[in-house]
Amino acid sequence: MDVNSLSPISLARQLGMWRSDAGGGPAYRQLARALRLLILDGRIGLGVRIGGERDLARALGISRTTIAAAFELLRDDGYLLSRQGSGSVTRLPGVGHGATPDPDALTEEQAPGVIDWTNAALPAPQTIWYAYEQALSQMPAFLSGLGYEVFGIARLRRAIAADYTARGCPTTTDQILVTSGAQHGLALLLRLFAGPGDRIIVDHPTYHNAIAAILKQNCVAVPVGLPATGWDIDTIHAALRQTGPRFAYIIADFHNPTGRVMDPDTRAALVRAARATHTPLVIDETMAAVTLDKPAPPPVAAHDPHGDTVISIGSASKRFWGGLRIGWLRADAQTIVALGRIRSTLDLATPVMDQLAVAALLDGSIRADGDRADIRARRDHLIVRLHDALPHWRVPVPAGGFTLWAEMPRPEASALAAMTQSLSLRIAPGPRFGVNGAFERFVRLPFTLTEDELDLAVDRLAMAEARLRTRHGRVPDAAWELEAQRVI
Amino acid sequence: MDVNSLSPISLARQLGMWRSDAGGGPAYRQLARALRLLILDGRIGLGVRIGGERDLARALGISRTTIAAAFELLRDDGYLLSRQGSGSVTRLPGVGHGATPDPDALTEEQAPGVIDWTNAALPAPQTIWYAYEQALSQMPAFLSGLGYEVFGIARLRRAIAADYTARGCPTTTDQILVTSGAQHGLALLLRLFAGPGDRIIVDHPTYHNAIAAILKQNCVAVPVGLPATGWDIDTIHAALRQTGPRFAYIIADFHNPTGRVMDPDTRAALVRAARATHTPLVIDETMAAVTLDKPAPPPVAAHDPHGDTVISIGSASKRFWGGLRIGWLRADAQTIVALGRIRSTLDLATPVMDQLAVAALLDGSIRADGDRADIRARRDHLIVRLHDALPHWRVPVPAGGFTLWAEMPRPEASALAAMTQSLSLRIAPGPRFGVNGAFERFVRLPFTLTEDELDLAVDRLAMAEARLRTRHGRVPDAAWELEAQRVI
Numbered sequence: 001m002d003v004n005s006l007s008p009i010s011l012a013r014q015l016g017m018w019r020s021d022a023g024g025g026p027a028y029r030q031l032a033r034a035l036r037l038l039i040l041d042g043r044i045g046l047g048v049r050i051g052g053e054r055d056l057a058r059a060l061g062i063s064r065t066t067i068a069a070a071f072e073l074l075r076d077d078g079y080l081l082s083r084q085g086s087g088s089v090t091r092l093p094g095v096g097h098g099a100t101p102d103p104d105a106l107t108e109e110q111a112p113g114v115i116d117w118t119n120a121a122l123p124a125p126q127t128i129w130y131a132y133e134q135a136l137s138q139m140p141a142f143l144s145g146l147g148y149e150v151f152g153i154a155r156l157r158r159a160i161a162a163d164y165t166a167r168g169c170p171t172t173t174d175q176i177l178v179t180s181g182a183q184h185g186l187a188l189l190l191r192l193f194a195g196p197g198d199r200i201i202v203d204h205p206t207y208h209n210a211i212a213a214i215l216k217q218n219c220v221a222v223p224v225g226l227p228a229t230g231w232d233i234d235t236i237h238a239a240l241r242q243t244g245p246r247f248a249y250i251i252a253d254f255h256n257p258t259g260r261v262m263d264p265d266t267r268a269a270l271v272r273a274a275r276a277t278h279t280p281l282v283i284d285e286t287m288a289a290v291t292l293d294k295p296a297p298p299p300v301a302a303h304d305p306h307g308d309t310v311i312s313i314g315s316a317s318k319r320f321w322g323g324l325r326i327g328w329l330r331a332d333a334q335t336i337v338a339l340g341r342i343r344s345t346l347d348l349a350t351p352v353m354d355q356l357a358v359a360a361l362l363d364g365s366i367r368a369d370g371d372r373a374d375i376r377a378r379r380d381h382l383i384v385r386l387h388d389a390l391p392h393w394r395v396p397v398p399a400g401g402f403t404l405w406a407e408m409p410r411p412e413a414s415a416l417a418a419m420t421q422s423l424s425l426r427i428a429p430g431p432r433f434g435v436n437g438a439f440e441r442f443v444r445l446p447f448t449l450t451e452d453e454l455d456l457a458v459d460r461l462a463m464a465e466a467r468l469r470t471r472h473g474r475v476p477d478a479a480w481e482l483e484a485q486r487v488i
Numbered sequence: 489m490d491v492n493s494l495s496p497i498s499l500a501r502q503l504g505m506w507r508s509d510a511g512g513g514p515a516y517r518q519l520a521r522a523l524r525l526l527i528l529d530g531r532i533g534l535g536v537r538i539g540g541e542r543d544l545a546r547a548l549g550i551s552r553t554t555i556a557a558a559f560e561l562l563r564d565d566g567y568l569l570s571r572q573g574s575g576s577v578t579r580l581p582g583v584g585h586g587a588t589p590d591p592d593a594l595t596e597e598q599a600p601g602v603i604d605w606t607n608a609a610l611p612a613p614q615t616i617w618y619a620y621e622q623a624l625s626q627m628p629a630f631l632s633g634l635g636y637e638v639f640g641i642a643r644l645r646r647a648i649a650a651d652y653t654a655r656g657c658p659t660t661t662d663q664i665l666v667t668s669g670a671q672h673g674l675a676l677l678l679r680l681f682a683g684p685g686d687r688i689i690v691d692h693p694t695y696h697n698a699i700a701a702i703l704k705q706n707c708v709a710v711p712v713g714l715p716a717t718g719w720d721i722d723t724i725h726a727a728l729r730q731t732g733p734r735f736a737y738i739i740a741d742f743h744n745p746t747g748r749v750m751d752p753d754t755r756a757a758l759v760r761a762a763r764a765t766h767t768p769l770v771i772d773e774t775m776a777a778v779t780l781d782k783p784a785p786p787p788v789a790a791h792d793p794h795g796d797t798v799i800s801i802g803s804a805s806k807r808f809w810g811g812l813r814i815g816w817l818r819a820d821a822q823t824i825v826a827l828g829r830i831r832s833t834l835d836l837a838t839p840v841m842d843q844l845a846v847a848a849l850l851d852g853s854i855r856a857d858g859d860r861a862d863i864r865a866r867r868d869h870l871i872v873r874l875h876d877a878l879p880h881w882r883v884p885v886p887a888g889g890f891t892l893w894a895e896m897p898r899p900e901a902s903a904l905a906a907m908t909q910s911l912s913l914r915i916a917p918g919p920r921f922g923v924n925g926a927f928e929r930f931v932r933l934p935f936t937l938t939e940d941e942l943d944l945a946v947d948r949l950a951m952a953e954a955r956l957r958t959r960h961g962r963v964p965d966a967a968w969e970l971e972a973q974r975v976i
Contacts, residue, residue, distance in 0.1 A: 026564075040631075076517060077625075078625060092628040119634055119636075121636065123634060124632075126631055128631060129624075129631060132627055132841060136624050139617055140528060140614070142811060143616060143617060143809070144611045144612070146607055146609045146810050147611075147809050148607075148609065148811070180668055180813075183832065183833075183834065183835055184834065187833065187835065195706065196684040196706055209832045209833065216679055218684055218706070317635075322634050322635035323630060323633070323636070323837075324839060325635075326839075344701075345671075347669055347672040347813070348672075349810075349813060350813060351811060351813040351842045354839045354842065
């Protein structure tokens with residue numbers, strides 16, 4: 001039996017307990033569903049021959065008719081291809097008849113040979129397909145409406161509110177506005193709270209697209225430097241008092257790019273400082289679900305007893321998949337109404353289909369949380385590889401999120417990024433995450449690539465760094481010097 | 489046989505030619521598909537009993553096994569409910585077991601008894617479900633990517649470009665950026681071209697959300713009044729010369745709220761005026777597909793031989809369904825790249841699923857264009873009803889779009905809107921479509937409601953108008969006076 005076929009025994013083992021106890025419909029449909037999941041999951045590869053209906057029937061202890069009906073369904077749905085005399089071969093619908101990926105599914109960045117090490121995002125857990133499938137079955141009820149749901153569909157708003165409540169932050173449906181992603185949520189908040197020239201306090205470094213959004217709204221980003229660990233609440237408090245910002249934008253878990261998490265006491269102190277200065281606190285929770293070691297503390301909003309200080313930005317992108325483009329805002333009900341009113345100036349509403357899919361994921365009808373063990377392994381793999389290849393770099397271990405914030409001995413991140421480019425590697429240099437050219441000592445390195453890709457990327461990074469040293473005639477510093485710039 | 493059941497003969501007649509010649513899959517699946525379409529379309533109502541597999545088999549000339557298999561599939565998918573001893577009853581998946589609509593599918597505006605006469609939008613043609621179904625089958629290829637497609641997926645960009653080319657305006661894929669709806673497209677253009685205090689020329693009246701978007705970007709809307717018919721190019725040209733606007737925002741077909749269409753000579757003159765003053769011309773084509781009498785002329789962009797003056801905003805909302813939330817921008821390739829770059833400050837990308845659905849609709853794989861004959865009939869019905877109930881109003885016949893722009897003898901639209909509110913009718917008074925309180929003589933009346941709803945709405949409107957007259961002790965003017973305000 002060649003490598004591209006799967007024996008009935010192996011297949012039966014893969015299938016495991018495929019039959020649900022009750023309510024799962026006829027056996028052939030349950031079997032088809034289980035096989036489809038294995039194919040979508042990648043646990044059965046594409047182009048793999050699944051032979052012998054008779055042997056498989058024996059291995060599974062069911063009738064051959066059930067097998068035949070299940071295979072017919074899978075063929076009709078595009079998951080199996082029958083080849084004369086050689087059984088059935090796995091495939092994916094809409095991907096042609098082989099394992100070649102659809103060229104439309106490739107983004108422009110994926111030019112052959114080039115490694116894009118700038119994106120902190122993962123492909124979808126393949127089970128997300130089932131969330132879309134469930135959403136499709138629920139669409140007819142919505143097609144008879146106009147499709148514009150400014151605040152989001154009630155089902156999703158309820159599921160999001162329930163999720164906050166389960167995380168220790170009691171929330172009602174009218175405190176939720178569904179957005180077209182976290183970035184859209186920030187754009188809405190800027191539109192509601194800030195005019196030209198207004199100041200917004202940000203962590204420094206912070207998410208580069210947040211800085212860009214603030215600047216494009218003609219506002220001023222006021223950076224408050226992150227110390228070596230944690231947050232410096234005294235400095236934040238002073239900035240809140242002295243600069244009169246429209247709001248402070250903070251990523252408490254897990255901070256992008258550093259991956260750090262804010263402890264509960266600091267959360268409470270932060271809310272107190274914001275309350276004392278009557279400043280709204282905008283907490284970006286995009287990465288909150290990507291916890292890698294211990295569970296994340298309750299949301300910052302849980303420390304806001306009056307519920308009028310903290311506004312939370314959430315997202316399905318990192319928790320489930322970026323292609324869903326669904327996020328949300330949590331605030332007091334009056335702020336939600338005000339946000340709904342100005343929303344028409346940006347995009348009117350969020351697609352119904354994707355809202356239904358995220359509702360199915362959040363309420364647990366479909367399980368598609370990313371595999372955290374896998375991403376933790378990639379983080380650890382990258383740290384070890386960097387330690388081997390670039391021992392003179394400092395690489396703190398992030399508690400969550402998708403990125404390392406690696407520190408170089410010299411401020412040459414931009415030069416390094418230009419050098420890696422010539423080695424077919426794209427990296428995000430530190431200044432992208434700062435204001436006015438700060439963080440030339442840093443690069444953000446996501447561990448969302450596969451371990452093989454990470455190995456290749458680290459090789460190219462080390463090679464670029466060596467070339468840079470040669471060009472400058474430098475040797476790496478033996479001693480580590482702290483520079484003021486690090487804590488801007 | 490009671491009214492809630494469908495005889496096998498009637499059902500066979502409804503089904504017509506349900507069997508495709510080739511490639512349609514097994515007969516039971518084709519039959520199930522055809523039945524599902526009838527249910528989704530509303531041609532078979534919900535809660536209708538479909539009896540007698542044996543009789544139906546005879547009526548259709550196929551085996552009873554095929555019928556049984558088709559019914560089983562429909563039951564599994566939620567389109568049929570089997571009731572002991574009384575055959576199968578039609579239903580919709582996700583809508584409970586009866587014909588009661590899902591409360592989640594109701595928007596907040598749909599409070600019982602209140603007629604919302606402000607939205608110029610239609611429910612989805614039910615066949616749009618098939619576009620989502622096709623999209624679902626194509627999702628697996630995209631799930632292995634990150635899901636962020638800043639410019640949109642290639643398949644949709646190609647389909648949009650092909651659609652422009654077919655409309656007489658040759659277009660390449662790199663001239664297209666997929667947006668999250670037309671309003672999002674305008675927000676992107678404002679972000680790219682305009683800063684605080686910058687001027688934007690608009691038709692007057694114009695789409696109310698465009699005015700709101702311009703003001704929220706801290707820009708100034710410079711209104712150029714529409715004459716009694718057509719556009720006044722000389723005045724537009726003068727405004728372009730004298731006010732130095734960042735761009736002009738024009739709705740050439742079909743103008744919202746007036747429903748007028750710009751003739752080809754005027755289109756050419758408009759592009760010449762914009763070129764002469766080096767001003768980008770932003771043409772909103774949201775309504776362009778909603779042609780009610782004769783075909784719309786080629787796009788304004790077809791009159792821009794150098795391709796560097798006209799930027800077109802398109803949308804799937806009115807052509808297919810608002811709940812898709814997909815739009816696009818067409819411009820020269822460099823402008824598209826620049827738009828892609830600043831997009832990250834607003835929302836990063838548009839959902840993949842909905843892009844695939846719109847691609848299927850645009851390339852003709854799925855037919856779901858709205859029924860124009862139906863909407864034309866509603867327009868004509870509303871005009872006749874208004875003529876009967878409010879003969880002293882002027883109601884021009886729009887060439888396309890979804891709205892009438894009705895003119896009253898006196899400037900009291902806001903008072904009228906307040907009065908209708910007390911009669912459980914919401915209308916959009918003229919000032920909403922103007923700058924600084926203009927258009928108090930006008931109301932925008934969409935004909936997207938059903939004829940029964942329109943009758944009810946006109947009754948309430950006339951009643952409100954009569955009450956207003958009584959309150960003011962006025963009689964309607966016998967002679968019609970033109971006021972300067974009309975052509976501001």
